[in-house]
Amino acid sequence: MRFRYHQPIPNFYSIENPHHPKNTISDDFLNEFTDIAIASRFVGLSYSKLSDEFKMEWGIDWDNIIILKYPMSEEILKMDPSKEKCKLMDEEFQEVGAKAFALADILRENGFRADLINPLDDRVSLRAIALQSNDAVITRSNMCLFKEGLNLGFFMIQTSIENLPFKDENELKWVEDYCSTCGVCIDRCPENAFDENDKFLRKLCTAHREGCSVCINFCPFYKRGYDKVKKRYSRMKK
Template sequence: MRIRYHHPIPNFYKFDNPINHLNSISDDFFDCLNEYILNLGFAGVSYSKLSKDFKKEWDIDWDNILILKYVMSEDILNMEASREKTILEDEEFQEFGKKTFEVADFLRKNNFKADLIHPLDDTISLRAIAMQSNDCVITRNNMCMFKEALNIGFFMIKTSIENLPFKSENDMLWVEDFCSTCGVCNERCPENAFGEDGNFQRKLCTAHREGCSVCVLICPFFKRGYEKVKRRYEIKQKRS
């Protein structure tokens, strides 16, 4: 069973989906859409094209996904674990959820089909969809990391747009090797939420119940950023 830590997001749509929707986006409108999304405060967008096998596995019939990414507030992450912290995290989540409805409405007004994939929908895994983007990786401390930051939250929109810039290869998979030799999160977790084999155990982690962020704050990807860690990793690989 998945842990529910956010309150449900109400329906904020102001427009219906178009009756005759478009399937293809022009370069100009694609730029305009990106600008609109960034102006709302999102950090970036990734795109997932769900494969036939994936759709079969999850019993869905849609496949074009926009992933709207936001950077979770460092001020909140740096707070001591507390009820107040989890409320602030949820408020931030709600704020970006509402903005995601605005993006969907923007698409609908411009004749594209667009529906938010509700993050509390138990019938689909947003992380599994995210991994289909080839633009992120699951770190040892169970974060879904994109290049923009370790502390990324995201919302998703399924859309009729077929010609999004989908990536076919994931160049972040080296992170798995890096995590296998780092293990700082495992060593410093106050809840011993990593099993004897060093693998993350969701049920023991108090991140969402009590707002623990220890393993995020001490992670090299948080402290130095993706590109710097990657450069150091590559230098080390060349020397060995």
């Protein structure tokens, strides 16, 4: 399900894909590209290698995905759900989207195929692709958590680059166990979007329609950050 208040982003490419794209990137250029991404608005990059099974399941032919993660504005997240909040979230989405196109252009300029995945395309789940990175998990409140934070939006570029630093293991698997001991989001949710077994009920959640972010604001991963929650979890387990 998409954020219903987002408008399509205009096509901002200024460079065509190369006719014979390269499929190997040097460490130096990947570092430089990451620095440019971080300087422009993003907090970090993750990478998904899509398996044949995954591609078949979703009817896509993309292999290599660069995930560009950006922090959503804290001031906007603090606002109550409203049309104004949705408008501000969409403006932020549009602004960051333009920067994601610029990053795709940099890859094209340097000989790689790079296409931004339409974040409003209902045929494929960006969250499902994000989970393929082994760099994210879904929290109890149905948010996609990366180490850089809970308040992240993301754009994705599908590319010809085959040698991105894909991860084989997911270090965030412990989060599911931590969530089972927490439940703050369930207590704070104004819509009671959890069933009697504390399972998230998408139909009742108003995040996608009205911009609710109450559970983000109260979640320890947002308030304290990933590393502090992990330390706390490690102490709990001793």
